[in-house]
Amino acid sequence: MTSLLRKWYTCGYLITIWLFLPFSIWTLLTIIFEHFYESIQINSMPEVKAMLPGINIPTSDFWVYFLSICISTVTHELGHALAAVQEDVQLLSVGFYVFTIIPVAFVNLNSDHINNLSVTKRLRIYCAGVWHNLATAFIALLLFFTSPILFSIGYETGIGVRVTELSNDSPLRDARGLDKGDIITSINGCGIKNSYDWIYCLHKAYERFGICTTAEFVAKNDEIMMEMVKENNVVECCKKGDLFSICFEYMEPKVLEESVLSGQYSCLRPRDMVQNQFSICTEKDGYVCAKNMHCLMPSLNNHTYLMVIQREDDSPVLFLGLPYDLHKTVFVDQYFPRIALFSLFSPSQFERLLRYVFIFSMGIGFLNIVPCYGMDGHHIARNLITLLAKYLNKNGDFITFFTVLTIFVGTGVTGPILMYLFYKAVYIDGS
DSSP: HHHHHHHHHHHHHHIIIIIHHHHHHHHHHHHHHHHOTTTTOOEEEOOOOOBBTTTTBGGGGGHHHHHHHHHHHHHHHHHHHHHHHHTTTOOOEEEEETTTTTEEEEEEOOOOHHTTSSSHHHHHHHHHHHHHHHHHHHHHHHHHHHHHTTTTTTTSSSSSSEEEEEEETOOOTTSSSHHHHEEEEEEEEOOOSSHHHHHHHEEEEOOEEEEEHHHHHHHHHHOOOOOOOEEETTEEEEEEEESSOOEEEEEOOOTSSSOSSSTTTEEOOOOHHTSSSSOEEEETTTTTOOOTEEEEEEEEEEEEEEEEETTTTTTEEEEEEOOHHHHHEEEEEEEEEGEEEEGGOOHHHHHHHHHHHHHHHHHHHHHHOOOOOHHHHHHHHHHHHHHHHHHOOOOOOHHHHHHHHHHHHHHHHHHHHHHHHHHOOOOOOOO
């Protein structure tokens, strides 16, 4: 067992130093360039934000938030404790407390014992916490993506997403909106089989589209006014106060060499247009529709999108607004219980816990690997500089100077970034 633990923590400190430390430094630098220099856009940077209950974490998720931090901080300190015991370092105390709403675990080691160890052994101990966080995050991620398979005995997936709740401020709570228990199968023709498809289709809903319609339907249902009004580059061709009709613009197929009906508008009821099966047309596809059909694009402002939400065994729901509103106010579940007993619990609750465990494990690991005063990164940096000093045959002054410099720079960069992320979460993203 001792040999296995030694190999485990040796592998851990090598991965932590050679892979995760460079990744964390790169992340810090990209945050600086992305948020403080508007001319530089780094699209591939990982998203880093402060997670605050009641602001960007629903208050209903508080206990999941609390439990996930407990798991992350306990596994972190357990790493230090096991690595220390493996190196015969005395544990002076272990404990757990709650600071405001944040659970904190701690391990107090005998510093004299640690200082008598070789640099490599000290690094095993100091990197063990971060290494456990990385391992915990990996396990959480693995369980998250395999959850549909693990729960397949009791739950069915791949048939859509079920509406479990609508927030009080949801614009889809009215009589023509969604109901609890509705099974959503597509948005704007984008098929939905699971929660991943739900998120993907909501992002895709920001793409403008038209509805393929026959000339006969337009001739029969067009309610266009004789005088059209153009406000803020949006053409209004329907009667003022008409809540059920939208002004549609005929989009010329790009394959046509000559314009046929360019600039023509029609006032139609979109609910009638999508009542049965319908197909969409986009700029990407050249606004091409099937034979004897025309592409009609809703004339809407830049902050309004038409979304056609298809439901199983029910009529479609139409929504004018932002896809973001659906994401924030409509709660869905991809799991359908095979028997009534399983309806008391949903694996999505387990997935939510795994998601937070991954986020907080990576976050705690990130904070403890950067060379910041008082964190594990402080001790890791000092021991790495000690290794470098031995290689370069430098004395203690070299170690002291570069340790102080590294910690000063690391703390000076990390501290303001953390304050900025909290400020951004509260006053910018939360407003």
